[in-house]
Every structure is written in C-alpha cells, then in structure tokens.
Amino acid sequence: MGKPATKPAPKPSKQQDDKKSDLQQELVLQRLYDTVQSRRGTDPSLSHSARLMARGRNKIAQKFGEEAVECLIEAVNGNRKELIGESADVLYHLIVMWVDAGVSPEDVWTELKRREGTSGIAEKAARLKEKLG
Ligand SMILES: N=c1c2ncn([C@@H]3O[C@H](COP(=O)(O)OP(=O)(O)OP(=O)(O)O)[C@@H](O)[C@H]3O)c2ncn1[C@@H]1O[C@H](COP(=O)(O)O)[C@@H](O)[C@H]1O
Structure with a gap:
C-alpha cells in the first residue's frame, strides 16, 4: 500500500503575506538599530556610528539634515537609483538619532x-x- 497522500500546505492568505513582509521590513531596521546601539561608547576609529555619537547631538542632527536634503534633491530630479541610496542614508542617520535620543x-x-x-x-x-x- 502506498503512502497516504499528504495534503499540500495551505497557501498563505494575502493578509498573512502582508504581515510577513511588514515583519521583514521592521526586522531590517530593528537589526540596524541594534547594531548602532551596540556601537554606543565604542572606539570611534572603528565605527562610524560610534564616531558620530561621540560628536554629539548637534552633529547627529546636522548629518541627518544633510542626508535628508540630498535625498529630496534626488527625488526632485527624478533620479530613482540615487533616491534609493540617499533614502538608505537617511534611514541610517535617523536611526543614529533615535539611539542618541533613546527612542x-x-x-x-x-x-x-x-x-x-x-x-x-x-x-x-x-x-x-x-x-x-
Ligand atoms: N547604513 C550605514 C551607513 N550609511 C551611511 N554610512 C556612513 O555615513 C558616512 C557619511 O559620510 P560623510 O562623509 O557625509 O560623513 P562624515 O564622515 O561624518 O563627514 P563630515 O560631514 O563630518 O565631514 C559614510 O562614512 C558612510 O559609510 C553608514 N555607516 C554605517 N551604516 C550601517 O551601520 C552599521 C554599523 O556601522 P559602524 O558603526 O561603522 O560599525 C553598518 O554595518 C551598516 O549597516
């Protein structure tokens, strides 16, 4: 006698798929946050995040502002690829700002x-x- 036919796994619903991709996106930022937080107070010659945080809140805010401006310039000019790169810079610098501010x-x-x-x-x-x- 052959093996009983196994039922195929049920296909995830659209809602489950959406939830999964929400989680994956949150995880990328959570991982980056954890990394930046782990750099706090470490050697500034080994970590850009440590260096930035050692330079203080005003410098962190200034860098975030600069990256935001670079990002909006790419958006206004319709440069999709550059906009993606600048967006990643903005998110990184926003996360450094969160770590510094305890958010x-x-x-x-x-x-x-x-x-x-x-x-x-x-x-x-x-x-x-x-x-x-
Ligand atoms: N996502 C980033 C990221 N995005 C941009 N940058 C750095 O941000 C810097 C921006 O360059 P700038 O010359 O504008 O900055 P700056 O040296 O402060 O310059 P000044 O304006 O002070 O002259 C560059 O050195 C980039 O490499 C980043 N550095 C780190 N990360 C992430 O943070 C993690 C931890 O990095 P470290 O803290 O360096 O270990 C890394 O694994 C990455 O995942």
Whole structure:
C-alpha cells in the first residue's frame, strides 16, 4: 500500500503575506538599530556610528539634515537609483538619532500603527475643529 497522500500546505492568505513582509521590513531596521546601539561608547576609529555619537547631538542632527536634503534633491530630479541610496542614508542617520535620543523602533512602529486607517485629511480636519473649539 502506498503512502497516504499528504495534503499540500495551505497557501498563505494575502493578509498573512502582508504581515510577513511588514515583519521583514521592521526586522531590517530593528537589526540596524541594534547594531548602532551596540556601537554606543565604542572606539570611534572603528565605527562610524560610534564616531558620530561621540560628536554629539548637534552633529547627529546636522548629518541627518544633510542626508535628508540630498535625498529630496534626488527625488526632485527624478533620479530613482540615487533616491534609493540617499533614502538608505537617511534611514541610517535617523536611526543614529533615535539611539542618541533613546527612542526605539518599537516606539515609532506603535505610533505608525496608531495612525493606520486614519486619513491625513480627516486627522487634519479634526485637529482644526478642536483648535477652533
Ligand atoms: N547604513 C550605514 C551607513 N550609511 C551611511 N554610512 C556612513 O555615513 C558616512 C557619511 O559620510 P560623510 O562623509 O557625509 O560623513 P562624515 O564622515 O561624518 O563627514 P563630515 O560631514 O563630518 O565631514 C559614510 O562614512 C558612510 O559609510 C553608514 N555607516 C554605517 N551604516 C550601517 O551601520 C552599521 C554599523 O556601522 P559602524 O558603526 O561603522 O560599525 C553598518 O554595518 C551598516 O549597516
């Protein structure tokens, strides 16, 4: 007698696929955050993150601002490839800023998740209404 036919594994639903890719994207940034955090207080001659953090908050903010400007220039000029590279620089420098300020990726994901499903238009209208009393 042959082996009983095994049922094929159920195909993941679109929702499961979306959740998986959400997690993978969060993991890349979480890993980068953990690496940058591990560089805190280490030898600045061996780590760019350590060097940047040793130079202080103003320098970290300045570098983030410079990278953001470079990023927007590529966007405005329609340079897709360069925009991707500059975006990675922006994210790296944002993460250095989070580590320095004691903000965790989890804090930011929680805020983004809180906003899910609320249109920016509706949110702004509610804010204006509240302001006007
Ligand atoms: N993602 C990055 C990343 N993106 C950009 N950079 C560095 O950021 C620097 C930006 O160059 P700049 O000349 O503008 O910076 P600067 O030397 O501060 O220059 P000044 O403006 O002060 O003259 C370059 O040296 C890049 O290599 C990065 N350095 C590190 N990472 C990640 O951080 C991890 C830890 O790196 P270390 O901290 O170096 O071990 C690495 O494994 C990477 O995953």
